[in-house]
Amino acid sequence: MKIVIYHYGAFRKLGDRTDLDLPAPATIGEIRMSLIERWGESHQLLIEDSALANMTDILPDEFVIDDHCALSVLPPVCGG
């Protein structure tokens, strides 16, 4: 399945999005590991501190994705 990951905050330096092609199903935790593999160990700490979300909710690591979808990777926040 194809998963589009949209970038925010510090991940913008890697472009606006990353396209992953993963076997279905995959958990959010597995998708997170795929991002570490794709972007390298220099980004591991930030990826581990980042949440993955769909358009409406932040998704826990055990949440299962079983079809094409778009997600966002959200680094630690500092609004206001």
Place this chain on the structure above:
Amino acid sequence: MGVYVRIVTEKINIEELIAKVESADHGAIDLFIGTVRNHHHGKDVLGITYDVHETLAEKLFKEICEEASGIWPDTDYAVIHYKGELPVSGISIVIAVSSPHRAESFEACRYVIEEIKRQAPVWKQEHYLDGKSDWLPGHSLRHEGKHTNTCCGQCCGGKHA
């Protein structure tokens, strides 16, 4: 209880925000205005770029205001956050809270800005006089209340610093 929230890319209209919470039976409106400061940790700041996940941020602003309304009944809320680049003194966020008496407005407004800083999917990239730029560290949305690798050390009163 009324709640109005928006992410904007144009200059925030404060009068419009006040109008959203005005009510004949409310005798107080408290206003918080966040602006860009010209220094941070000893560096001269020229401006800040605000990145926002608009859909999630508006949803979260609404949830925070609804939580506040549960704590301070009979309060109305309006929140606008800017997305894009701002110079020093530019207005990044305005929060207006109205209530029958002033105490509830003060307390609820403080609650809303603190929760937005802790939870809202918003990021700041500071631009410095020396030509460099940095994305600021912040509060992890994944590790609520736990130790994190990249915490700013300030967002939870030292709880996971």
